[in-house]
Amino acid sequence: MTTKPETPVLAIENYSLDYDTASGVFHALKNIDLSVHRGEILGLVGESGSGKTSLAWSIMRYLPKNAREPGGRILLSGENLLEKTDAQIEAFRGRRISMVFQDPSTSLNPTLSLGTQLAEVLVRHRGLTRKQAWKEGEAMLDRVGLKTPAAMMNRMPHEASGGEKQRVVIASAFACNPECIIFDEPTTALDVITSCQILDLFVELQAETGVASLYISHDLALVSRTASRVAVIRRGDIVEQGAVRDIFANPQQDYTRELIAAVPDPARRLVGDIVVDTDKPLVRVENVSVHYGRKPFLAALTGRATERVAGNNAISLSINPGEVLGIVGESGSGKSTLAKAMTGLNRFEGKIWFDGREIRNLGDMDNAYRKDVQIIFQHPDASLNPRQKISEILSRPLKLFGDASHLDQKVGDMLEQVRLPRTHAQRYPHQLSGGEKQRVAIARAFASKPKLVICDEITSALDVSVQASIVQLLLELQKASGTAYLFITHDLNLIRQIAHRIAVMYRGNLVEIAPAADIDSQDRAEYTRRLIEAVPRAAGQYL
């Protein structure tokens, strides 16, 4: 931006937002000052609970009943949105200001065709007839890069992929040439390659239309790639704002510095490259396949062949003692399916060799195997029973696998091992933060002193700074105990930091396994190269 117009398209002046809750007033936003000019992308970066989405909703004027606005103004081209009536706001939304949501599968109505939903916007705000709107909609879909716009108009949301749906949502946001568009984490729910394409589309459309964009994200790398200016928000406060270059090259605030440092950078390896090359791997997975679904009763009677959904197709890999093996792939590529097969949660065909023992089916997984192979799940909210105290959660593996004497003492030790205070034993999971809960889950996995710990996307539900500390904890534990990890993730930058070898999966197949250092070499399989290319580079490397 060289010449800025006089009035910004969107200006937020000294705006505050409170929520009335049962336990008193919660200050969601405090004295926010932001402005977005025409043709500009302002990135708003913050961790979960920082008030990013609250800000988006207060701009859209769609706040819950317990919201209070003690002061400030939100100006759209000089008009204060706080003073508008409901009817005026309704006319605003979609026409002059629109929003793109995180998850396209929930922001589209599953019972209406894509075309109907797109045409609706045009009929409502541009006064077109149904026929005109349909035609215009086709043109829009063509503009957002969908190959068969006419056919796409007639499809239902479930007949389109996530990327296609998000394109439709973006088309309807741009449909009325609004002055300002709010993007609320538009690529978080999408796969790496798809989100890269969506991002390209966004940048292209933005440059073409010159719309003022507020791009909300928790991902610094993404923001540094798209935005021209960045504002960092923390607990309802704008910590710092400025040009992308300044923020990343020369952050003024400690918090910003921490955030930038926490973003995984594949160039900074966190484990030594000791490739423990032994003839005897700890685990050898041989041609393991997993199929979902049950044979229908009638088909079983008549002997009719039935097609089952394959989760894994004949996967073979091995893990050495003390090794970190990363598995990457898009959602639905069968990463978690494999993890579940190895922990006895899914039936499988094929063989697993563990520590010299052969395991052919779930029945072979005895107590000793379960003690040695532990799994940590993605969402700590879901993996800790909300009705059990931390002490009960942590004492179960002790009772099952070890001796149950001095339980209180041991539970306390376990908590200290994962850097939590001993007093947390008396708490319930909901009284802990997301990072603390994941630490409890880690403590539970390590309680039985396992030889292999399977980490199933364990950091993807956490904020960047928390993710960094969790990863550090895992690596410390590994150093202390020599445990091998099977680390499943979709974050290539992270896995390149911590894994010795990386396995790439695609649609239930194992594409290849390569040493982490060579994953970006040109000799890799075509899919791996595409994946590596699509990954946003670490923050600040676009400068």
Add this chain to the structure above:
Amino acid sequence: MADFIKRLLRTPQGAIGVLLVLLVLVIVLFGPMLAPHDPETLAPLTRYKGPSAAYWLGTDQYGRDIFSRLLIGARATVVMAVLATIAGTLLGAFVGTTSAFLGGRADELIMRTIDAVMSIPSLLFALLVVNLLGSSTVNALIAVAIAFAPGMARITRSVALSVRKQDYVNAAVARGESSAYIILREMLPNVIAPIIVEMTIRISFAVMLFATLSFLGLGAQPPAAEWGLMVSEARRYMHLSAGILIWPSVAIAVVAVGFNLLGDGLRDALNPRT
């Protein structure tokens, strides 16, 4: 706990429900002490009287004080209904959770059996059980409990199915926990909230079911002061004094409404997101 009660009393339905249920509880506990008259003393001279200072709610066809009979009958009526509902709920909850945990063919088998049992109306089913076991108060209780179990099992299963998919259950399975531990300690505590709500609503059904059984002569026997029996006996004398029929009916309605409202209040209070 204090926080929970505060949340419960914050909604109007919760507050009214708690008030009515407390009232019923007081009557159950202290009814016999509070009753001004003996409930079984016949007084041929004071039959079909309207409300007066001596007989607050009037007298019935034998000249007995309706108010005293209501106070004393509360024990038989409400305690039985609550016990039967709890028994039925526990049975149903256990079956439903087990079925959801096992999944696959076992789930299919259990649920289809339950569907078959549910296709018999609960009153008919209770009648069948009472006929098999003989008519007595305890048998009526068993009958109502068994009649309630399939419905509870079905509701519990639908809740437990979503709990089954949670990772803490997966974690327990991967850890090699026994099925009994997973069902009783991991799953049941997490399905209990909707079950308690459903249970409070069913208590009012149980009151009515008991009343019906007594009405048909299969539950409590005269001259017991059970409310359902009182209604059934009053039917023939309705044209002489409407009060004989109205007051026990009102009492049953108060219990039903009270527990229903309490159930609504509990549903909101037990859901921390509202």
